[in-house]
Amino acid sequence: QVQLQESGPGLVKPSQTLSLTCSISGGSLNNNNYYWNWIRQPAGKGLEWIGLIYSSGRTKYNPSLRSRLTISIDSSKSQFSLELTSVTAADTAVYYCARGGWNTAGDYWGQGTLVTVSS
Amino acid sequence: DIQMTQSPSSLSASLGDRVTITCRASQSVGNYLSWYQQKPGKAPKLLIYAASILPSGVPSRFSGSGSGTDFTLTISSLQLEDFATYYCQQSSSAPLTFGGGTKVDIK
Numbered sequence: 001q002v003q004l005q006e007s008g009p010g011l012v013k014p015s016q017t018l019s020l021t022c023s024i025s026g027g028s029l030n031n032n033n034y035y036w037n038w039i040r041q042p043a044g045k046g047l048e049w050i051g052l053i054y055s056s057g058r059t060k061y062n063p064s065l066r067s068r069l070t071i072s073i074d075s076s077k078s079q080f081s082l083e084l085t086s087v088t089a090a091d092t093a094v095y096y097c098a099r100g101g102w103n104t105a106g107d108y109w110g111q112g113t114l115v116t117v118s119s
Numbered sequence: 120d121i122q123m124t125q126s127p128s129s130l131s132a133s134l135g136d137r138v139t140i141t142c143r144a145s146q147s148v149g150n151y152l153s154w155y156q157q158k159p160g161k162a163p164k165l166l167i168y169a170a171s172i173l174p175s176g177v178p179s180r181f182s183g184s185g186s187g188t189d190f191t192l193t194i195s196s197l198q199l200e201d202f203a204t205y206y207c208q209q210s211s212s213a214p215l216t217f218g219g220g221t222k223v224d225i226k
Binding site: 037046047048049052060061062063064096100102103104105106107109110111112 | 120150151153155161162163164165168169172174206208210213214215216217218219220
């Protein structure tokens with residue numbers, strides 16, 4: 001059974017960088033049949049796709065975040081990561097990692113982690 | 120970007136009711152359409168992928184149909200555990216986009 005777990009600071013100051021890691025167990029990041037997503041959800045609102053990374057390291061980003069966003073992968077550690085620079089209160093959300101594959105972007109999800117941007 | 124429009128945004132229904140939620144894409148997504156169920160404080164759960172395929176473990180009262188731009192999620196007989204918010208998502212092209220969600224609550 002594949003499991004994903006997000007980790008990182010729950011509080012980030014405005015203008016600083018938000019950094020999160022997603023750790024995978026029960027599966028391999030090297031499997032070319034899958035890709036790895038970050039998705040977020042502000043309180044009481046809908047889901048927003050942030051970006052994805054393939055095992056090759058190729059990425060696709062949401063254009064609305066591209067200038068501030070870096071997603072990276074470390075297959076040796078079974079982890080992929082998110083860095084979002086110059087954060088504001090608008091970046092406050094629950095952040096999820098999820099596995100995508102054939103014809104779906106989210107067959108397995110992490111439990112989510114709340115990140116609050118506040119001074 | 121492909122816009123995904125869900126309707127209705129909310130609905131009230133009774134146990135045993137048949138419930139239908141629609142999702143429309145601003146351009147064709149083929150069958151690259153997934154449906155998720157989300158309960159408060161929980162991560163979304165995959166209900167349907169490839170527009171109509173149920174993952175293992177999803178009850179057969181859930182069904183999906185459609186292709187191209189118009190899709191439907193149907194719950195044939197609403198159960199207590201089905202009261203939740205439902206989202207569609209296209210994975211045809213980046214940026215991957217979600218519908219705005221449909222909240223199903225108890226009448």
